[in-house]
Amino acid sequence: xxxxxxxxxLAADVPMALADHQAVHGGLPxxxxxxxxxxxxxxxGRGGAAFPTVVKLATAGRGTRPVVVINxxxxxxxxxxxxxxxxxxxxxxxxxxxxxxxxxxxxxxxVAAPRGMLLGLGSAVRERRGxxxxxxxxxxxxxxxxFVGGEETALLAHLEGRPALPRTRPPLPxxxxxxxxxxxxxxxxxxxxxxxxxxxGPAWFREVGTPDHPGTTLVSLSGAVAQPGxxxxxxxxxxxxxAALAGGALEPIRALLVGGYFGAWIGGDGEGLTLDNASxxxxxxxVGAGVVVLLGASSCPVAEVAALADWLSDASAGQCGPCVHxxxxxxxxxxxxxxxxxxxxxxxxxxxxxAMVRGRGACSHPDGAARMLASASRVFARELAEHARRxxxxxxxxxxxxxxxxxxTGAA
Amino acid sequence: xxxxxxxxxxxxxxxxxxxxxxPEWIALDDWGYPMxxxxxxxxxxxxxxxxxxxxxxxxxxxLMQANPP
Numbered sequence: 001x002x003x004x005x006x007x008x009x010l011a012a013d014v015p016m017a018l019a020d021h022q023a024v025h026g027g028l029p030x031x032x033x034x035x036x037x038x039x040x041x042x043x044x045g046r047g048g049a050a051f052p053t054v055v056k057l058a059t060a061g062r063g064t065r066p067v068v069v070i071n072x073x074x075x076x077x078x079x080x081x082x083x084x085x086x087x088x089x090x091x092x093x094x095x096x097x098x099x100x101x102x103x104x105x106x107x108x109x110x111v112a113a114p115r116g117m118l119l120g121l122g123s124a125v126r127e128r129r130g131x132x133x134x135x136x137x138x139x140x141x142x143x144x145x146x147f148v149g150g151e152e153t154a155l156l157a158h159l160e161g162r163p164a165l166p167r168t169r170p171p172l173p174x175x176x177x178x179x180x181x182x183x184x185x186x187x188x189x190x191x192x193x194x195x196x197x198x199x200x201g202p203a204w205f206r207e208v209g210t211p212d213h214p215g216t217t218l219v220s221l222s223g224a225v226a227q228p229g230x231x232x233x234x235x236x237x238x239x240x241x242x243a244a245l246a247g248g249a250l251e252p253i254r255a256l257l258v259g260g261y262f263g264a265w266i267g268g269d270g271e272g273l274t275l276d277n278a279s280x281x282x283x284x285x286x287v288g289a290g291v292v293v294l295l296g297a298s299s300c301p302v303a304e305v306a307a308l309a310d311w312l313s314d315a316s317a318g319q320c321g322p323c324v325h326x327x328x329x330x331x332x333x334x335x336x337x338x339x340x341x342x343x344x345x346x347x348x349x350x351x352x353x354x355a356m357v358r359g360r361g362a363c364s365h366p367d368g369a370a371r372m373l374a375s376a377s378r379v380f381a382r383e384l385a386e387h388a389r390r391x392x393x394x395x396x397x398x399x400x401x402x403x404x405x406x407x408x409t410g411a412a
Numbered sequence: 413x414x415x416x417x418x419x420x421x422x423x424x425x426x427x428x429x430x431x432x433x434x435p436e437w438i439a440l441d442d443w444g445y446p447m448x449x450x451x452x453x454x455x456x457x458x459x460x461x462x463x464x465x466x467x468x469x470x471x472x473x474x475l476m477q478a479n480p481p
Binding site: 167168319320321322323325326329352353356360361362 | 422426443
C-alpha cells in the first residue's frame with residue numbers, strides 16, 4: 001500500500017488545524033509555474049468527468065477578473081470523498097483553491113459546500129487570515145443538495161440565486177461563468193491534488209498511478225464490505241483488492257457498480273481489473289468520482305437497477321424532453337421487468353431507449369443513466385430475463401444496497 | 413462553408429415541425445423530440461434547413477458552422 005497523500009496525517013475525527021496541516025505538508029509555495037506543473041502531472045478533474053485540469057485553468061486565466069469556485073456539492077449519494085476532505089482536510093482544499101486563484105489572477109474564491117459544513121469551513125478560512133499571501137476574498141455559500149446540482153452550470157445558477165438547473169453549453173463556465181465572469185469551478189479533490197502538485201511537483205505526482213492516469217484517488221467503497229468508507233489508493237490499484245481495504249467482503253460479490261450512479265456495472269468481484277480508465281474503458285466504465293459499490297450475491301440486481309432507474313428519472317432537472325420522457329419510460333420499463341409484467345416489444349425497448357437518450361440533454365444526466373442501464377442489461381441479462389418471466393422472488397425482498405435518498409425537485 | 417443543425421434541448425418543446433420540414437435530416441424520437449443528423453447539411457437541403465430554423469415555434473433550432481472534419 002502506498003503512503004497516503006491526500007489523507008496524510010489523518011487522525012481524530014476533527015478538521016486538521018492549519019498548524020498541523022503545515023507540519024505535514026509545509027507552507028504553500030508561490031503559484032509560479034503552476035499551470036506547467038499541473039499539465040506535466042497530467043491531472044484530470046476528480047468530480048466525475050475527468051476533464052484535464054490545466055485546460056480549465058488556462059481558459060479561466062485568459063479572461064478578465066476570473067473567479068474560483070470550490071465545488072463541494074457532492075450530489076452522488078454513494079460518494080463521501082469530498083465530505084471527508086472538506087471536514088477533515090479543509091486546508092489542503094483551500095490551498096489548492098488559493099494557489100489556483102493566484103495562478104490565474106483571481107481575487108475571489110467561493111467555497112460552495114453543503115450548509116452543514118459551512119461553519120467548520122468558515123473557521124478554517126478565518127484561521128488562515130493574515131497568513132495567506134496576496135489578497136483574496138473568500139466567500140462561503142451553501143451548495144444545492146440535488147443530484148444534478150453539482151453539475152457546474154447548475155451550481156453557478158444556484159450561486160446566482162436561480163434554481164440549480166444546468167444550462168446549455170457553450171460557453172463553458174471557464175469562459176463565461178458566474179455573472180458572466182470567467183469561472184474556474186473545480187471539484188474538492190481536484191483542488192487538493194493541485195495543492196499537492198504545487199508543493200511536491202509533477203514528477204512526484206507521477207510516482208504512483210499509471211502513465212495515462214497518474215496519482216492517487218479517493219475511493220468511496222460501499223455495499224457488501226465490512227467497513228464502508230473513503231480510502232486513498234493509487235490509480236491502477238487492483239479492483240479485486242479494494243474490498244480487503246474495507247475489512248473484506250461480507251459475501252460473494254455478484255457485481256460492482258464503478259463510477260457511481262453515472263457509472264457502469266461490472267460482473268463479478270473485479271478480479272484482474274485495475275482502477276484506471278484504460279482498464280475500465282473496455283466495460284464502458286470509468287473511475288469517475290471514485291465510487292465503487294459491491295453488490296453481494298444475495299441482493300436482487302433487478303430490484304436495485306429498477307429502483308436506481310426510478311431515482312435517476314426523478315433526479316432529472318426536468319428541462320429537456322428526451323431526458324424527462326426517456327428516463328421515465330426506461331424507469332417504467334424496468335418496473336415492468338421487475339414485476340414480471342412486460343408487454344410485447346419490451347425486450348427490445350431497453351437497448352433502443354438507452355441509445356435514444358444519449359447526448360440528448362443540456363447536461364450529461366441522460367448519458368449517465370443510459371450508461372448505467374446499458375451495462376446493467378449486459379451484466380444482469382440472466383436476472384432480467386428471469387424477472388420478466390416470473391416477477392419477484394423471495395430474494396428481491398432483502399435490504400437494498402444502493403442508497404436512494406428521496407429526490408427533491410430540481411429547484412434549489 | 414458547411415453548416416450543421418443544432419437543437420437547444422432546453423428550449424425544444426417537441427412541436428416536431430422541423431422533422432416535417434426536413435425529414436431527410438431530422439427524425440423524431442419515441443416521445444416526439446428531434447434527433448438530428450450531426451453531419452454538415454447537404455448543400456441541396458440548405459434552404460429547407462433554414463426554413464426549419466425559421467419555423468421552429470420555440471426558436472430552439474439553429475444552423476451553426478460545422479468544424480472541418
